[in-house]
């Protein structure tokens with residue numbers, strides 16, 4: 315819909331203005347000036363910023379993912395009306411819970427924000443005095459037990475509440491670490507393989523001891539089933555990022571799980587102002603954007619998308635392999651970033667360029683291409699590319715390797 319028609323529609327849908335005044339051209343003009351609309355400005359160019367083909371993945375520093383038009387339309391729509399923030403969160407929470415067959419849900423400020431408010435909810439329940447007291451944890455349960463192999467830094471979201479992390483490695487150690495100060499058990503799904511205690515046992519340990527369990531699944535769709543799997547397995551709280559595989563707003567996320575705990579988590583969020591999560595606001599635009607991104611993600615043909623990624627990866631792999639001395643490996647990480655991924659390797663005595671220089675040449679070319687990797691290999695995924703960009707990447711990879 316054009317912005318003028320949208321403005322007219324918005325006007326006529328208002329009973330007072332539509333009824334008494336009618337959608338005069340003058341008021342339509344006023345509306346047009348106040349509602350958000352796409353502008354013909356190339357902001358990144360104006361700012362002197364380099365845009366690029368994302369052959370790397372859903373990296374925070376690379377601004378996560380791109381949003382579908384329906385998501386950006388929902389965001390623009392949100393900017394045109396006032397609603398009550400709590401009521402919006404209530405309704406969207408119900409809708410998401412229904413879509414994901416869990417008790418309750420809320421749109422959080424990223425997966426990181428979901429962890430902070432989730433733990434804060436566990437620590438304070440519905441007690442508003444305790445809510446106002448954080449990050450002072452006196453008199454509260456304030457220890458979170460985490461497997462050492464899972465503690466790769468994201469636990470900072472937990473200590474933001476004032477809580478402490480207690481690291482363990484074995485089941486025995488975990489049971490021994492439980493005491494009357496234990497608030498929660500936290501699991502990092504991405505590092506499932508590295509930890510000794512797996513999902514079912516972890517959940518069972520929580521249930522046996524009456525302690526809530528939380529699983530961080532930030533980057534863990536695909537597969538789409540993960541959105542249901544962990545609440546079904548019995549985790550009390552589950553977090554996903556909005557701006558990774560779901561392709562919603564980068565600063566939004568999902569907190570799923572037990573109604574009682576999520577209602578308690580919400581007490582720490584805006585509009586309430588004297589809480590630790592006042593700065594973890596999710597505005598109405600992003601709440602809607604997150605909801606629509608999730609709807610689109612669930613409705614997607616996931617098999618077809620997977621087949622596309624496989625064919626794109628093969629195209630780039632074949633292109634690299636056409637250069638003498640180059641080898642490739644196609645792999646799928648088990649939990650996080652679970653998509654067809656390519657590693658390009660070569661003997662630097664034959665192909666005379668380092669992996670770092672290869673990434674730099676890809677970045678410095680036109681168009682610029684971002685990849686990942688280390689001293690041994692250049693890493694590529696295609697899930698964050700726009701269709702067709704795989705051909706540009708395939709060609710540039712071959713060109714640089716051939717010229718080396």
Ligand SMILES: *Cc1c(COP(=O)(O)O)cnc(C)c1O
Nearest residue numbers: 424425426468532533555556567
């Ligand atoms: C990305 C990520 C986060 C942070 O998620 P945001 O949505 O950016 O807040 C937390 N945990 C893991 C494992 C992640 O990959």
